Every structure is written in C-alpha cells, then in structure tokens.
C-alpha cells in the first residue's frame with residue numbers, strides 16, 4: 001500500500017495548482033469571456049495529451065497522473081473540454097480506433113488543436129444500450145447518422161464528437177463514429193445548466209460520416225462505451241474529491257475568521273463537528289476515487305466495484321459537504337456574490353453524471369453478487 | 371387526545387382553497403420572486419384580497435380588526451398558503467410587528483399602524499441582523515442617539531428581506547453602549563423613505579433578489595417611534611421570534627414538493643420502462659419522506675396547541691422549525707436525485723422538467739436552516755431550555 005503520489009504525480013499536482021490557482025478559480029468561472037485564452041494555455045502545457053502515449057504525440061504520464069490533474073481541475077472550477085478530450089475521448093480512441101485514425105486524431109488532441117466530446121445518452125438519460133435510438137445507416141463508403149443526443153457537454157464548442165448510434169437489431173449492436181461538429185446535418189442547442197458548464201442537445205439529421213471515421217469494428221461500440229463510462233464515473237469522483245477538499249479549505253478558514261459571541265464560530269463544537277464530518281467525507285472520497293483511477297490503470301479485477309464505490313460515495317457525500325459548508329457560513333454563503341454556490345452547483349450536477357449514487361449502488365450490488 | 375381539526379376548521383380550509391384557486395393565476399406554481407414586478411403586483415393583490423376576506427389578520431383580536439381566530443386555525447391557514455406557494459401572507463406585518471405593537475405599543479402607534487397592516491396597505495421589513503451581528507444578535511451596533519425629540523440613527527443592517535419593497539422597518543438599535551449588550555437595545559419604527567436610508571440589493575444564490583443591505587446615515591426618527599421602553603428592545607424584539615420560529619411554512623412547501631414528485635413518479639418511467647412509482651426503492655424513500663413531513667407537521671401543530679392554552683414553550687418552537695426545514699430540504703434533495711441529469715436544466719430550457727424548479731428551490735431553501743436562528747442555535751435552545759443541559 002502506498003497512499004502517496006509518485007514523482008511525476010507530485011510534479012503534475014504542483015504545476016496544476018500553480019497554474020489553476022492563478023488562471024482558473026471562481027472569478028474565472030464567472031467570466032465566460034476568458035475561457036478561450038485559458039483553454040489555449042491549457043493546450044500549450046499539453047494537458048489534453050497528458051495520458052496519451054508518446055507515439056501519438058502525448059506525454060504518456062498515465063491515468064493516475066491525469067487523475068491528480070483532474071482533482072485540481074475540479075477544485076479550481078476550471079472550464080474547457082479537458083475532461084471530455086483527455087478522460088473520455090482520448091482513452092477510448094487509443095483503445096478502440098484503428099491505427100490510421102489514431103495517428104490522425106490523437107496528436108491533434110494531444111497538442112490541443114482538436115477537442116473532442118462524447119454523445120451517447122439520449123432523452124432517457126440512461127446508460128443502457130437499448131436506450132440508444134440514434135441510427136447509422138451504411139451507404140457505400142460512408143454512414144448516415146440520424147438521431148438526437150442529450151447532455152452533450154461542450155457540444156457547442158468541441159471540434160469533434162464521438163457519437164454512439166445503432167447499427168443493427170441486437171441490443172448491443174451499436175457503433176461509435178467520430179464526427180466533425182460542423183458537419184452538415186449537425187445542429188446544436190445550448191441549454192441553460194445550473195452548474196454553469198455548457199451542455200447541449202445535438203440533433204443529427206442524416207449526417208454523413210466516412211467509413212474511416214468508424215471507431216473499431218461495426219457493432220462493437222457498446223463495449224467501448226462501457227469502458228468509457230468507467231472512466232467517466234471514476235474521474236468525476238476524482239473531480240468531486242478535489243472540489244470537496246477545496247470547499248473544506250474555504251470553510252475551515254471562514255470559521256476561524258468569523259466571530260460571533262466574541263469568539264470564532266469555529267470554536268463551537270457544533271461547527272467543529274460539521275467540519276470534522278466534512279473532513280472525513282472528503283478523505284474517504286479522495287481515497288476511493290484515486291483507487292478507482294488506479295484500478296483502471298492496473299486493469300484490476302475489482303474495477304467495476306471500485307468505480308461504483310467511488311462514484312456512489314462521491315455522489316452522496318460531496319454535495320453534502322457543500323451543503324454543510326453553506327450551513328457553516330450562515331447568510332453570507334447564501335449570496336450569489338459569495339463563491340460557495342459555484343462549487344455546490346457543480347457538485348450537485350456531477351452527482352448525477354455517469355451514473356448517480358443509486359445507479360452505482362445497484363451496479364455494485366450486481367458486482368458483489370449479493 | 372384528538373388528532374383532528376374541527377369541522378369548522380376543515381370548512382375554512384375548503385373556503386381558503388377555493389379562494390386560492392380563484393385568486394392565484396391559473397397554473398400558478400410559484401414560488402414568487404419579489405424582485406419581479408409581476409410577482410410583486412400579485413403579492414400586493416393577494417394581500418388586499420386576503421384583507422377583504424378578513425383573513426389577513428384573522429388571528430388578531432377583534433378590537434384590532436381581527437377575528438380572534440384560534441392558533442390552530444391560524445396554523446392551518448399558514449400551511450395552506452405555503453402549500454399553494456401563495457404570496458401575500460405578510461408575515462412581517464401581521465405576524466411580527468402587529469402583535470408586538472399590541473403588546474408593547476403606545477395607543478398612538480396602535481391606532482396608526484395596526485389598521486394599515488390589517489388592510490394590507492403597508493409593507494414592513496425586519497431590521498435586526500448586521501454584518502457582525504448574526505447569531506449573536508445582541509452585539510448589534512447600529513446606534514440611535516437622542517437629539518431633542520428625535521433619534522439619530524447610524525449604521526448598517528443586512529439580509530433585510532423585502533427592504534426593497536417595504537414602506538416601514540421595525541429595527542433594533544443600540545441606545546446605550548455603556549451597559550451589558552442585552553440591556554442597551556431599543557426598538558424603533560422607521561419610515562423607509564426617510565432621508566439617509568439607502569437600500570442596496572443582495573442577490574441570493576438561487577439567483578433572485580429577496581434580501582438587501584440597508585444603511586443609515588444620520589437618519590432622523592421621531593421619538594414617538596420608539597416601541598416599548600428605552601433600552602428594553604431586546605425583550606420587545608425577541609417576542610417576534612415566537613412567531614418566526616415555526617416550521618409550518620416549510621411543512622407546506624415540503625408537502626407541495628412531495629406531491630409534485632409523486633406525480634412525476636407516476637408519469638415517468640425509469641430503466642426498463644417501469645414507472646418510478648413502481649420501483650421499490652422509490653416507494654420506500656417517498657414513504658420515509660412522508661413520515662418525516664408528518665412528524666414535522668405534528669410538531670408545528672403542537673406549537674399551536676400550546677399557544678391555544680396561552681403557553682409558549684420555546685423548545686417545541688425550535689423543534690418545529692428544525693424538523694420543518696430539514697424535512698423540506700430532504701424532499702428537495704430526493705427530488706433532485708429522481709430528476710437526475712434533468713435536475714440542473716434551467717427554467718426556459720425546452721427540456722427542463724418541473725420548469726427547473728427543484729434545483730432553484732433546493733438552492734433557495736438552504737436559507738431555511740440559517741434564517742430566524744440557525745439550526746445550530748435551535749439545537750442549543752432545545753438542549754438548554756428544553757433539557758436544561760448546562761450552557762457553555
């Protein structure tokens with residue numbers, strides 16, 4: 001057992017904290033005009049390619065290092081399709097795309113010239129293969145995709161989208177396609193989202209995709225989606241851990257400063273117990289989320305359990321950490337001007353993404369063969 | 371023992387429901403946003419309509435235009451109003467300063483202010499909290515200095531709900547800095563149009579404008595606007611908290627949200643095409659929440675029952691507020707869980723469910739556990755006053 005970070009991971013963490021504490025954070029999260037400049041700096045540092053193999057233009061530092069980065073990314077409320085490109089799309093392409101497609105796209109993701117998001121779920125918001133209704137029909141050397149995809153994060157900004165579409169009659173006859181966002185027939189509806197992150201509904205109307213953009217073999221897409229879902233859930237939990245730690249820091253310093261009855265409110269045991277609960281929850285989620293990322297790297301046989309435990313815990317504990325933080329702040333933490341709600345909005349939204357607490361509890365129960 | 375409203379009370383409930391259907395806009399789902407001109411106009415309209423029916427101050431004695439309605443009837447009224455998310459239930463006037471004036475006010479104050487409140491023609495706000503005086507309210511610093519026949523007020527109040535709509539404020543000020551903090555406080559009534567009063571909006575984290583910062587720069591207040599004796603304001607001011615500390619509104623709001631969720635569970639299908647309402651885990655959680663609301667409701671009824679007998683046990687009022695706010699919060703939390711990915715979609719999105727209301731309500735009702743004495747303070751009171759545990 002080793003709960004520490006290795007040298008690479010320490011380096012990534014220090015670099016991330018240094019950069020994000022200056023360039024991201026609550027002020028930046030409120031100011032949507034600065035995101036383009038911020039994103040190009042992120043790309044210059046090669047973060048989208050952090051875990052991509054060197055032969056495809058990445059830094060090959062591994063998924064646990066990417067996890068360390070995503071913890072800080074969550075903690076500093078950073079915006080930009082890093083999660084989508086680096087956590088979801090790149091590993092999926094690396095494991096499933098053919099060599100030609102990998103050589104074409106991965107270096108572009110790594111150097112930031114192309115960002116990629118993922119569109120799997122539809123109106124049902126479910127992660128079951130039978131709920132994928134979008135279809136792809138083959139015509140000679142290309143495919144025509146028709147359907148509607150919901151909750152596509154950065155759907156309006158990403159350059160390319162990995163789309164799951166039905167290509168056969170069997171439940172899991174699903175294939176994945178890499179589609180240019182400005183391809184003809186793609187329309188994007190931006191939705192107001194309480195987290196402040198952009199989410200979109202994509203309508204695909206006979207969008208033509210060349211066969212070379214089919215990812216992996218026909219009808220094998222669902223396995224890739226399952227794998228991606230594990231990444232999504234594990235790394236959302238990782239981000240929640242980072243966010244929770246930041247909220248704990250903010251609240252700890254507030255209760256030391258704020259005085260009532262002539263003493264810091266942090267000297268009341270009621271408040272100390274709140275903070276202690278928060279501290280336990282954050283540490284638990286940190287361990288579980290990091291272990292889930294590690295299991296993904298190791299290909300551990302407990303992957304499914306580890307990921308579900310982490311996301312179940314993150315989804316139920318981290319929003320609670322935020323609500324308790326509001327309680328400890330009193331009225332000041334109830335204002336729009338105070339930053340706390342920015343964290344809360346993200347935590348509550350993330351709790352639902354890539355499977356919520358009860359969905360993961362059900363999966364865990366299955367995996368445990370209870 | 372009798373766990374039932376009287377048939378007169380039940381009949382009143384039916385009349386009130388009909389009144390609400392007739393007077394609220396069709397399909398009204400609230401909650402009202404007091405910064406919105408339309409919603410504020412609705413609030414004023416409702417207040418006057420309630421006054422016309424004699425319901426706005428029905429809990430007041432007849433001599434002040436009330437109907438001497440029982441505390442039980444009154445709590446039923448508040449619960450029903452909250453359930454319908456109906457605005458116009460002017461708590462600052464009818465439940466706080468009105469009763470205070472009846473008890474502590476001069477004849478002149480009573481005859482001037484009480485009829486205005488009863489007719490629904492003035493709006494009051496409560497100026498207690500300050501930036502450095504929240505839970506420790508008695509440390510408030512806004513000063514009032516006697517000059518001739520006037521008080522000169524200087525300082526700042528904060529979190530003042532509805533100050534941006536109010537005609538009058540009842541406020542606590544420091545009139546004697548040289549005595550222990552509870553003994554140098556007085557209550558004043560201040561016209562919000564007085565020169566030197568400035569109201570600045572504070573937007574809350576659910577995105578609406580409900581409270582404000584109010585500053586006082588050499589504001590002149592006539593001495594006849596002192597309520598009760600000079601330096602006796604702590605006692606005067608605390609008497610309103612008996613009314614403020616009830617969970618009944620939260621029970622009404624929580625029940626409404628619960629009903630909306632049940633409707634959602636019946637209409638929506640989860641994984642496998644099964645209605646959410648047929649899912650065992652959902653059924654169990656909804657039932658638990660029903661029990662939680664019910665428990666909180668009984669506590670609020672108990673408070674009314676005590677009042678009926680002229681008692682006011684502070685620990686039960688605290689329990690009622692605590693249980694009501696927590697039950698309401700738990701219903702909203704579960705609602706967000708059931709809504710899943712749809713929860714955060716905002717009003718105005720064509721795909722939003724329940725008009726994106728649950729997320730906004732969850733954000734808004736975070737304040738329930740902070741205002742009118744935080745949850746921690748309520749627990750302290752239950753331990754100290756209810757159980758006589760030693761104070762630290």
Ligand SMILES: Cc1cc2nc3c(=O)[nH]c(=O)nc-3n(C[C@H](O)[C@H](O)[C@H](O)COP(=O)(O)OP(=O)(O)OC[C@H]3O[C@@H](n4cnc5c(N)ncnc54)[C@H](O)[C@@H]3O)c2cc1C
Pocket residue numbers: 258260261265268269270271327328329330331332334495496497498499501503504505506528529530531532581737740741742743744745746747750
């Ligand atoms: C939506 C809203 C509307 C409001 N409307 C009004 C209004 O109209 N008029 C008005 O005057 N005020 C109003 N308030 C203010 C409200 O009364 C105060 O927010 C409340 O008294 C708490 O004070 P505070 O916010 O300064 O928190 P603080 O007192 O600073 O509390 C911070 C934290 O410390 C805890 N704490 C403090 N003391 C103790 C203790 N002794 N033991 C244990 N824990 C403790 C608190 O519980 C809280 O968790 C409103 C507040 C809100 C949120």
